[in-house]
Amino acid sequence: MILRWTKPLGVLSIAAALTLASFTVSPALSRVASEGRALYVANCASCHGQNLQGQPDWMRRLPNGRLPAPPHDETGHTWHHSDRQLFTIVRDGLASIAPGYETDMPAFAGVLTDAEITEILDYIKSTWPDRARAYQAARTEAYPS
């Protein structure tokens, strides 16, 4: 599998995200997304925030050199990644993409099923404004595997 990262998961440009501020948030969550939300709260919110807001000052490295957990809302960069990249990050961890990379982000293989990971990602996507969703869908189409 070839993943085309422009740079290893550091801090990506937020300029595009800032231009999204005026877009409306998606309508009510679907049933699947609300199940995904419960799984998100149980497994991800301790680091990424109850409201997907990430850790404070998330672009500044911690004293140990690692990065804090970024937001999963439109102010972060989750929507810059294709479905395949997001799924792989969550299931197999960042080191599966960038060998040797040191991070506090756990791998969830053996903790969550593939279906549960997909539900969580569907929930996260359901909270994005249309423009972020469209951008991410285009990434998924461009990099299907």
Ligand code: HEC
């Ligand atoms: C123990 C804290 C912790 C938990 C729990 C956690 N994460 Fe993370 N996550 C992080 C950190 C820290 C990063 C930033 C990693 C880096 O770049 O070094 C990260 C990065 C990510 C990324 C890549 C950056 C991005 O926004 O695209 C995704 C996707 C992600 N996490 C999804 C999840 C999901 C989904 C869950 C729950 C199933 C979860 N994380 C649980 C700490 C955590």
